[in-house]
Structures are given as structure tokens and as C-alpha cells.
Amino acid sequence: MSEDSKVQWDAFYNDPKDDIVFVSNDKIHFRASSWLMKRHSQFIKDMLDFPGKGNISDAHIDLEAPAHIVRHFIALCYTTGPFHMELKETKVSQIIVICEKLQCSQLIQRVLGDLVRFVDYDPVESFIFAAEYRHVELAKAAIALFPEDPKVPFSPVLDISVGTAITVLNYAPGRRFQARSIRNIAFFQDISEQSRYNRTTKPLITSICTPTLP
Secondary structure (H helix, E strand, C coil): CCCHHHCEECCCCCCCCCCEEEECCCCEEEEECHHHHHHHCHHHHHHHHCCCCCCHHHCEEECCCCHHHHHHHHHHHHCCCCCCCCCCCCCHHHHHHHHHHCCCHHHHHHHHHHHHHHHHHCHHHHHHHHHHHCCHHHHHHHHCCCCCCCCCCEECCCCEECCCEEEEEEECCCCEEECCCCHHHHHHHHHHHHCCCCCCHHHHHHHHHCCCCC
């Protein structure tokens, strides 16, 4: 029995003419077009364009995600319009991890843009994605759904550490989000300036944008 016959291939993404092979963490193999993938992935483009790279068909790219997530990622690469994805059913963070590994920055923005339609499933999680990747539309949609009472279950927590990190969320028991760099504060300021939301929302954004040191 040949080594290739032991491989379990995806039922759909398995065109022998395609020369990029992805392997999910549950050992399902997928074939995809290198011509198409290099349009989305800087990592794959560099791999294909690097002199002396050898036969690309021999290279397998291992992805730390199960087969159904890899399938979603490849489908995203093969479509040009909105990518319809249920936040409750799909681990968006796993798709974003793949996009980061393969340097697919534009695909991340497409995924987040589509999440605006499903922001009511988990506004805080959506806001965390938006803040991390500076997606203003998603952030504004998420903030609009925060409860008006800042004590239940959302409240801003101002905590500057070494001047570079700010804790902006304290959501449910033990759940907290930390912005990773000072540029996130500028992102929040952008949202504040563009926001049309009233009542507690705009004061909340303002308090996040203008922390004070103790």
C-alpha cells in the first residue's frame, strides 16, 4: 500500500491539480490552488516565490485547527463576497489564527466584517476581536449592545500598567480583556469620535479612551 493511499483526504477539497496541501490537526488533508492561495497569503506567496524552494507539491502545511475549521478557511479563500459564518457555530478565533499564521490580513477583515451581522450572539467577544484588529464597524455594533447598567455584566476597568497596557473590560466572573499595546487606545478614541450612540455608551467609550494614572 502506497504512503499516499493511507492519507485521508477531504471529500471536497481534493483536486489532484491543486498543489498546496493543508493538514488539519485531526489529520485530514486538503488540496488548494497555489495560484489562488498566494493571492491571499503572504506566507504562501513568499514560499512559492523563494528561489530554490523545490517542488511545492511535496510541502504540507500543518494547521492547528480541526478539519471543519480548515474547510471554512479554504472556502473563505475561494469566495469573493461576504463570508456567511455563524458566530455560535464556528470558532472564529481558530480561523483568525490560521489567517495570522499564513499572513492573510485582508481575510481577517472580511471575517470581522461579516461578524457584524451576528454581533448580538456575543457582543463582548465581538468587541475583543474588533479591538484587536482595529475594526471600527464591528466595535461600534458591539458597544451598542452593551447593557446600560455598567455593573451587570459589563463595566470598564481603567488599569494602566507600564504605560503600554490597559485593561478595558471586566466581564462576568474572572473574565478580563487587556489591550496589547498603546495603539489600542487610539483605536478606542477613533470609535468615540465616530460614535452616534447615546445614554451610557458614549460616556463608556470616553472613559476607556481617557484613562488617568493613579
